[in-house]
Amino acid sequence: MTASNLKEILAQGENSSIEFKSAEVRPYSLAKEMVALSNSFGGIILIGVDDDGQVEGIDDEFNYEEWIMNIARNNVIPEINLEIEKREIDHKRIILIDIPKGKTKPYQTNKNEFLVRVGSTNRNASQQELLRLFQKSGFFHFDSTGVDGTSLKDINLTKVDEYFSRYDIEFINESEEDKVRLLRNTDILTEENKATVGGLLIFGINPQRYLLNASISFARFKGKEMGAQLIDKKVIDGNLDIQIDTTFSLIKNNIINSSDIVETKRVAKNETYPDKVFRELIVNACVHRDYSIFGSRIRILFFDDRIEFINPGRLPNTVTIDKLKAGVSYAINPVIVKFMENMRYVDKLGRGLPMVYQEAKKREKKVLFEEIGEEFKVTLYL
Secondary structure, eight states, rough: OOOOHHHHHHOOSSSSTEEEOOTTTTTHHHHHHHHHHHTOOOOEEEEEETTOBBBOOTTTSHHHHHHHHHHHSSESSOOOOOOEEEEEETTEEEEEEEOOSSSSOOOTTTOOEEEEEEEEEEEEOOHHHHHHHHHHHHHHOOOSSSSTTTOOBOOOHHHHHHHTTTTTGGGGGOOOOHHHHHHHHSSSSSSSSSHHHHHHHHHBSSSSOOOOOOOEEEEESSSTTTEEEEEEEEEEHHHHHHHHHHHHHHHHHHOOOOEEETTTTTOOOOOOHHHHHHHHHHHHHHHHSOOTTTTTOOOEEEEEEEEEEEEEEEEOOTOOHHHHHHHHOOOHHHHHHHHHHHSSOOOSSSOOOHHHHHHHTTTTEEEEEEEEETEEEEEEOO
């Protein structure tokens, strides 16, 4: 970071990724900033700068590096890996602490406070935010939790029987006690006989009765911008396999293949992608969305030049966009992945997104993977 970059940061003031602290900052106050930034998207702390962005400077005789590292090690749980630099601006020295997005969320202070960054301030994480932090860490999986108000009556036992018939298990002929035991052992029911989130989405009679936005919004625009004419819009409900199959059909129906007349026959130029590309991106959105985010649906936006696949939830702690392209996968919803893999919708080897990337590259087209706020977006250019 250059001196001019630093001056720009000082001029912008504090925000969701920038925090100013005076040279007299207390260890507890600094630990809270470390925790909040690590639980959010990372950021920078500048020591020796007041709240208004005025550079005060630091005491050169004090060993800030050792002091900061001890705070990161002893006042934060688990300890945070960070980088510390001494910088000079306006002939005064300051300390720059670079804090990456945490890989072992959730972090807490040694006073048991789980904090998140909101704008230029920190606050205690809500129950839903804390739940998502644990989910990203792999300590907890939302799809295995019970859905309040549900019971065995909300499970389509005929569909369960079809599923188990693949393993030569005649589920429908089992005793009621053995049926319940099998449903519990396969994470379709909890020990309290509630339908799990994953069980309801795969085998539920009416999943959206309880999981209101666990569905897909599909929109087809005539043009390349959101303001273009909307020519088709649908909300696709039902079990995940039904959502996937229905959405795939909608995309196929909206794909326009150009063609040539060869002799007396019309021959398609086959300029589009193979079916497996569209299917993979729909499945990926359904299987890896964060179902603990109740207010959002998966959105598939079809424009003349591209299709955008947007699902609620960011990537898990250890997964990056570069790792996705290389085939690294992580199941945020292992119950759903298990069922969808057995139903032949998912290849758990992590080959799906690399395949999409390679198919786009073959056609000299782009596919973009992005994290935007609390969403993950794949843009496939046509």
